[in-house]
Amino acid sequence: MIVDLGSNIGTTVADFAQKFPNARVVGVELDSDNLRLCLNNVAPWKDRCSVLQGAVSDTDGYCTYDRRADSNAFTITCGSSVSEGTTMQTVKAFSLNRIFSDHLSQQPVDYLKMDIEGAEKQVLRSNTEWAQAVRCLKVELHGDYTPEDCLHDLTVLGFHARLDRKHPHCIVGVRRPSKH
Numbered sequence: 001m002i003v004d005l006g007s008n009i010g011t012t013v014a015d016f017a018q019k020f021p022n023a024r025v026v027g028v029e030l031d032s033d034n035l036r037l038c039l040n041n042v043a044p045w046k047d048r049c050s051v052l053q054g055a056v057s058d059t060d061g062y063c064t065y066d067r068r069a070d071s072n073a074f075t076i077t078c079g080s081s082v083s084e085g086t087t088m089q090t091v092k093a094f095s096l097n098r099i100f101s102d103h104l105s106q107q108p109v110d111y112l113k114m115d116i117e118g119a120e121k122q123v124l125r126s127n128t129e130w131a132q133a134v135r136c137l138k139v140e141l142h143g144d145y146t147p148e149d150c151l152h153d154l155t156v157l158g159f160h161a162r163l164d165r166k167h168p169h170c171i172v173g174v175r176r177p178s179k180h
Helices: 011-019 032-041 096-103 120-125 129-133 147-156
Strands: 002-005 025-029 049-053 055-057 061-067 074-078 089-095 111-114 136-140 159-163 170-175
Touching (some): 002 011, 011 032, 011 049, 025 096, 032 049, 055 120, 120 147, 147 170
Parallel strands (some): 025 049
Antiparallel strands (some): 159 170
């Protein structure tokens, strides 16, 4: 089981599907234009790949987003102050607990890629029951969430965590073996 949070146009989902022919891959993509391309790009593996449209947050609800002028990334705002019908684009937000319970059939997740445009801090600090089902993850950092903060948060969640040697804005975590 592989989860791709922030699937963009689906190239990573497709790569996972091709490299791991026995894996089920679940993606989540925020933007409807990216989602259309993503679904097209993963169509050859549609029997074992699915992609949800929405934002990943620490709670269920809604998020608004807008593409940042200086890049292809998004600026996202989630939480109780966001409601449908704002001037920015609005999308349903899913907590990881909801995604895990509704779409992963209580299966352990072998690998989770998290590139969720600034929601990492909240997702790794609040409503984190989902983390017990994850064996390995990679978190791409955004905004003011520092590598030191993420390393600490992943350690609290039971991971051995380290900086990714190839990507300075990513942290890799591997589940620590449980002590019996």
